[in-house]
Amino acid sequence: MPAQRAVPPGSPARPSSLARRCTRIAESRAFDVVIIVVIGANAVVLGIETYEHLGSAGPLLHALEWFFRAVFVVEIVIRVLAYGRRPQDFFRQGWNVFDFVVIAAVFIPGLHGDTTALRVIRIARVLRLVRFSPGLRTIVTALLRSLPGVGGFLALAIVTLYVYGMTGWLIFAKEQPEQYGTIGRAVLTLFVLLSQENLPDLIAQGMAVSPWTLIYYVSYVLITANLLLNILIAVIVNSMEEARRLEATERLADGYDEDGDGVPDEVDRIVIAQRLDDLRDLVADLERELRIERKVGPTRSEQRSTRPSGEQ
Incomplete structure (x- = not known):
């Protein structure tokens, strides 16, 4: 039995006036603006709560938190009702699932007061701003799609750091025990060297040991700072192009x-x-x-002038 095609909000076939009304609200620009403003106000309140000695502002902030919860619940209800008789289609999109989980998680029994888990969930609401910006959605989608490639890059980077760390331990363990005394310190030193801020100091210390250590540091910088980072950029750029194509396909499908x-x-x-x-x-x-040539044919006067006299 073939799968039924999901009917997106805004299509002309709506089973009830309530669904059509919710569709108009959910697709309106004013609705998005209101939700964006509420999310921004929620972020401001979360920032204010980080300060101590709020005094009389504490009950007001607590009331605002419940106001934000009510607004977000109403938002989710309207967006679900916009799907008419197929509310399950709301969960076909990943951003909708994220919004539902973040909003519904604050009502889990046991999450109350000022617990760390509740604060993390409330902070996650700010990430909902991403769904209102196509550019941000594309970037996030690209980052998620680049995870397999980034995993391969990390494996290659770890192998490179380990090999150079062991080499650095063999060369500098006695002269520079704080930087290369163990394999852990050596890898940490090379990881910090990725920023190239301490490169002149390390080169100077290496030159005091042997001039040949310059090859060690130059080769490390060329391989890690140039080759590996360019590979990482290529992986992310490729994922960005795939995310753009996916976004265009979804717009066509909807x-x-x-x-x-x-x-x-x-x-x-x-x-x-x-x-x-x-x-x-x-x-x-x-x-x-x-063998038809495209050209402008002769005018009627030219045709008459070229006819034989007996044909007139």
Whole structure:
């Protein structure tokens, strides 16, 4: 049995007036602005709570926290009702699941008062600002998609640090025990060297041991600071391009279908444009086969003047 296509909010087929009303609210710009303002105010309140001796402001901040919870619950309810008879489609999008979990987690039994877990959940609300910005969504999606590639990069970086750490321990263990006395100190020293801030000092200390240590530090900087970091940048850039294509595909999938043929209108326009291009190519091929030259034909006066006198 084929899977049913999810009906996005805003499509013309709405089962009830309540769903249509919720759809109009959820898709309105004013609704997004209100939620963004509330999330920003929530972030400000969280920052104020970090100060001590709030005094009479404590009950006000507590009341504002419950106000934020109520607004976010109403927001989720409206967005779920906008899906009409298929509220489960709300959870098909990862950002919707994140919003629901962050908002519903504060009502878990046992999370009350000023616990660390509750504070972490409240701080996570600020991350909901990402879903309102397509650019930020693309960046976050790219970072998530780059995790497999970043994992390979980290494995290569760990191997490189370990090999250079062991080499540094063999060379500098006696002369520089604080930096290279153990493999752990050696790796930590090389990790800090990635910033290249202490590179002149380390080179000077190495030159006091042997001029050949310059090769050790130069090769390490070339491999880590140039080669490895460029590999990491390439992985992230590639994931960014994939995230952009995925975002464009999702926008096409969630497009409107005013003609009711089950295909978004944007997809219809793309298909029509492709068919027109194919038709132009077909006409060009036929003209080449029939050896038809594209030129402006003679005018009627020229045709009359070129006719034989007996044909007039």
